[in-house]
Amino acid sequence: MKSFKLLWYVITSCIILSTTCMHNNNSILTTYRIASKNMISSEGGITIDEEFQLTLLPDRNTFLENTPPKQYAFLTLIPNIGHYQVGYPMRSRLALIQANPIKAKKSLPSLLQKAINSMHIPENAKIEYVIVIYGLHVVKKVKESDKKDPVLIIVKKKFDKENIVLHPWANTWKKKLYFSVHVPMGIFNPDGIKPLDLGLNSFRSLKVTPHSGGGVAFSPNNAKFSIYPPNREISSSWFAGISPNKKNVMIAFIVLANTDNAEKIIITAIKNAITLQDFLTKLSDAANFFKKDDQKALNDAVKTIKNIALGQQVSDKPTPDFTSATQLTIQLTQLNKALTNLQKALLA
Helix, strand or coil: CHHHHHHHHHHCCECCEECCCCCCCCCHHHHCEECCHHHCCCCCCEECCCCCCCEECCCCCCCCCCCCHHHHHHHCCCCEEECCCCCCCEEEEEEEEECCHHHHHHHCCHHHHHHHHHCCCCCCCEEEEEEEEEEEEEEEEEECCCCCCCEEEEEEECCCCEEEECHHHHHHHHCCCCCCEEEEEEEEEEECEEECCCEECCCEEEEEEEEECCCEEEECCCCEEEECCCCCCEEEEEEEEECCCCCEEEEEEEEEECCHHHHHHHHHHHCCCCEHHHHHHHHHHHHHHCCHHHHHHHHHHHHHHHHHHHCCCCCCCCCCCHHHHHHHHHHHHHHHHHHHHHHHHHHC
16 A cells, blocks of 8 residues: 555655635735745655645655645646556646636636536536646656666656546545546647547546556556647647546646756746746746747646636637648658659659
């Protein structure tokens, strides 16, 4: 059980930005608080404050064993993004905000709201609204410089295919270590994200299976998406998952920094923010360091986060036509092959 808990800690390492309930639209942006350095213990462990769900240093190798149950449970309500391979490297979290549920519900784009309504969620369902900014995947390797003193090497990587990992969240309502369950999930209003087997502006039931494999292993290789176009530095999307009995719902607005450059720009921009308004202003200023598409993507993400905070509905984006894009890629590949063959024929 200890190794199971430790795995959960490793997966959920992050700095959390959290809020208290707000009722005044004019004051909400100044009353959000962000975890600051004086709330992190010198040992790199966990410090609890009533205004925050949890503060945890990112990418640490050791964690406190006795996390209070309330705070530990909160960590599992956050979607993880990984890459299906040995070690399952997860994206680091640069920031997380737990949104006010009353206001967040009002902010949902209509495509997402209609999809949720179609699932007939009961009134007593537990619905969590979170905003997450992710960095690159963290690949941890042990370099054995000598047998007595192994060295942990942390490498940041980007992968062409990624997975939404809901296993820790499913554990909170399955109450089991190992299980297999089908979870309706989907990506909504994507910007720079192409779902591969996830529902696009709709829910699709996909299997979630934690199992034994030298510890706790996460299977199968599903809930996949890719960054599209592949050169995008900033991407964003809404994501939602629903438990089979519909009593637990996770709704997240996610922002992805897809390059080392993007990650560094965002970390530099937000590290000294002390209110949500300050946080959003710094993010908006950071957009100026990106090229046109990524600049717009980050500014749109900032606007969405502000709308979530104020309870103002986010506009739907046009549904991307990935089929046409795929067909165009195939046609270009075929054309290139034909030109190559023609060139060879002319030179023969």
